[in-house]
Amino acid sequence: MLTVSEYEFQNDPYLASLLASQMVDDNIGLTDGAETFNAAWLDPRHPGVRANPILLARSLEARYREAFYRDAIQTGHVEVFNGRPFYRSKLGMPQFAGLVLEAHVVRHLAENRHALQVAITWCSRRAGVFPSFKFVNKYLPVGTGLKNTKLEHKRWFDSSDPHFDIMFFKKVPPAERRMNPLLPALQPLTIEGTTIPAGIQVKAITCNEEEQIVTPLIDGTYSHVLTLLQHANGVHSYNECLRLLGIARQSGRINHEKYLQLKGAVFCPQQLSMDQYNINYFYEYIAQWYRGQVPPVADIQEGMIAEVKKAMCTSSLLVPSTEIITTVPTDLPTCF
Structure with a gap:
């Protein structure tokens, strides 16, 4: 809750308009001449x-x-001591924000069955109808650069691997492993009809799409890219990628068939049921926190941090849950 004096409410046009609209409910309370609100x-x-x-x-x-x-x-770059998070890394803000957003996307896919279905269909190039939820529920998204992933499954994950930030894994049934002890405990989702692992590269950039996304798509370094952010002028990185692919087609760098293939290999948050406004402001919060501009919070309780850490330990990103939460997609601002 945030407490603002009566004087501030009277002299701040926005706060005054809130009071004038009589939007006083459980989110706002009056205490000793000051407004307290969420x-x-x-x-x-x-x-x-x-x-x-x-x-x-x-x-x-x-x-x-x-x-x-x-x-x-x-x-793995933030640790909690005495109920407060501390940054323990030499990463710059863009790289750190990119990793946090990667974890954010992984969590979104794990909690949103429809988004997971779309992501699996997209990156594994499954033609025709969507795979069934019975198929989808076998898989859990895994962030290849995340701390737990690298510690527990070094065989599969390398943060320097340029191909995938997110992969999808299913547990191999114990009966199959008993019949074939050489089978790994986890099997990756593959591109349909092949043994090639499928996955997604996540980009949190606001410029330089030619070098960061388009060229790696054309030369085959990346197969599928989810680009999250908007430029300062409001143009989405997704739209800039499509513009650059159009230029590549017009110049003869790629043919029309390749253009259509690569156009479908780029997604924006909306296509995975993610609210672009939330992405924008989450990124802004990450930047503020990194620069130390978030004011001290008096009500951060150790219990809340412990609850977060417990959730991270008991809901491993590498063990598919038997119950995947399905959320209703919000009305999203278009990025087309």
């Missing part, structure tokens, strides 16, 4: 919030702090 209730897109650095920081913190902890701890 900062998550503030819209970080509103000009009144963006014009006030404290309100913006608190709004982003209230909305994304818990998700950030869950995802940042998975990167």
Whole structure:
């Protein structure tokens, strides 16, 4: 909860408009002449919030702090001491943000069965109808650069591997392993009709798509790329990739058939049922936290951190859950 004095409410146009609209409910309370309200209730897109650095920081913190902890701890670059997270890495902000967003995408796919179905269909090039949920539920998305993944399954995962940030694995039934002890405990999803592992490269960039995405797609380094962010001018990286692929086709660098194939090899968050606004502001929160601009939080309890760590330990990213949560896709802003 965020407490704001009566004076501030009277002199801040945005806060004054909130009171004038009589939007006082469980999110707002009046205490000793000051308004106390849930900062998550503030819209970080509103000009009144963006014009006030404290309100913006608190709004982003209230909305994304818990998700950030869950995802940042998975990167291996953030550790928790005495209930507070500390950065333990030499990575720059873009690289760190990319890893956190990778963990965020992995968690989204693990919790959203429809998004998982679309991702599996897309990267394994399964033609025709979607694979059944019975097939999909056998697989769990795995972030190849995440801490637990690298510690527990070094055979498959190398953070320097340029091909995949996310792969999909299923447990091999014990009966099959008894018949063939050489079978691994986990088997990767493969491109349909082949033994080639399928996966997704995740990009959190706002420029340089030619070098970072388009050329690696054309030369075969990447097979499928999920690009998450928008440029400062509002143009989505996805749209810039399509523009550059169009130029490559027009110049004769690739033919029309290759153009259509590569066009389908690039996704934006909307295509995996992810809200672009949430991605934008989660990224903004990561950047603020990295730069130390998130104000100190007095109500971070060790119990909350312990709960996050317990969830990370008991819900391993490498062991498919018997119950995958299905969420209803939100109305998403188009990136086309």
